[in-house]
Amino acid sequence: MDEYGFRLLRERIKRDTNFNAPCYEEKHLKRRLAVRMRALNISTYQEYLGFLSNKNEEYHRLLRALTINVTKFFRDPTTYDAIYKLVFPKITSSKKHIRIWSSGCSDGKEPYSLAMLLLDFLGDKVVDHTPVIYASDIDDEMLRKAKRGVYSKNEVEGLDSRYLLRYFEKYPDGYRLKKKVRDIVRFQHRDLISDPMPKCIDLILCRNVVIYFAKNVKEKIYLNFYNALNPGGFLVLGKTETLLGRAREMFKLFNNVERIYAK
Ligand SMILES: C[S@@+](CC[C@H](N)C(=O)[O-])C[C@H]1O[C@@H](n2cnc3c(N)ncnc32)[C@H](O)[C@@H]1O
Structure with missing residues (x-):
């Protein structure tokens, strides 16, 4: 898929949020981005970048997808x-x-x-x-x-x-x-x-x-x-x-x- 678009998107996430995207594994980022893009019926990173720029609430949803919060009392x-x-x-x-x-x-x-x-x-x-x-x-x-x-x-x-x-x-x-x-x-x-x-x-x-x-x-x-x-x-x-x-x-x-x- 569009590698250039991915890199651009990764930098943009870092710039616009406090999420240090370039420090996370590429595979993880791509998997989580795919979840949001599928939900929006978007097929390229560039297109998603455009969508993010216009819709602030999508940043919120993206961050929810990137930080996995699963936990429980006395886990393990x-x-x-x-x-x-x-x-x-x-x-x-x-x-x-x-x-x-x-x-x-x-x-x-x-x-x-x-x-x-x-x-x-x-x-x-x-x-x-x-x-x-x-x-x-x-x-x-x-x-x-x-x-x-x-x-x-x-x-x-x-x-x-x-x-x-x-x-x-x-x-x-x-x-x-x-x-x-x-x-x-x-x-x-x-x-x-x-x-x-x-x-x-x-x-x-x-x-x-x-x-x-x-x-x-x-x-x-x-x-x-x-x-x-x-x-x-x-x-x-x-x-x-x-x-x-x-x-x-x-x-x-x-x-x-x-x-x-x-x-
Ligand atoms: C799966 S939860 C784990 C919670 C708990 N430690 C446990 O094992 O049940 C992972 C947490 O790490 C946080 N996290 C992700 N990146 C982080 C970072 N760069 N600095 C601090 N916390 C981070 C996420 O927001 C999320 O709440």
Whole structure:
């Protein structure tokens, strides 16, 4: 298909939105563009470019198609088991402030799952550790929902009833995370590709996010994660990713099944 048109379109998306299209895999971009173009019955990138220029709301739809927001509470439960049993004991072994970062947090289910898990783990000791969970994404619509902390009945389906009883309260349109959970999670807009990373982190989760990034971009992000962590800190990539590039030699493999790495 028209390669020139594709490159033009990729640059235009970067220029007109905050979406760093040239840093994503070409295959992914083309697949997602095809979804929008099919819906509009448009067959060339150039034609789609013309359409985008005239219709601002199409940018919104395109961004929705490009950022895949699928997530759920305690997604991949064995990863959370490993964090609870193997990682939390290590990062809480001294009485210190704990800083966790859920990078690419979508609508907040990942950082809130971590928050509930950590509150369970710490019990009364939460005051000694004053935990903060930073949670970031590039999708402002998802971040707005995350900050509100309200989820529908469908979204909490399958969640262990113990968590539902202990950490949620009924809300007119579903369930809301209690204040004690919301208080330790701080949402922020942050682009993993272009924004500076937070510092002095004890545990980073980056799951199902960099999957569509170009290889050289992933390698750079992994190095940045290394620098963002405290000595002895952990990086959890989850089942879909494995470390690449120089970071592979710098991190120690801590748990192969869950792809957990230690600094
Ligand atoms: C599939 S969700 C994963 C959510 C969660 N980590 C999980 O595993 O359930 C991927 C998220 O990554 C976000 N994302 C994509 N590109 C990003 C970037 N450059 N910087 C930060 N977040 C990004 C998307 O907006 C989306 O919300």
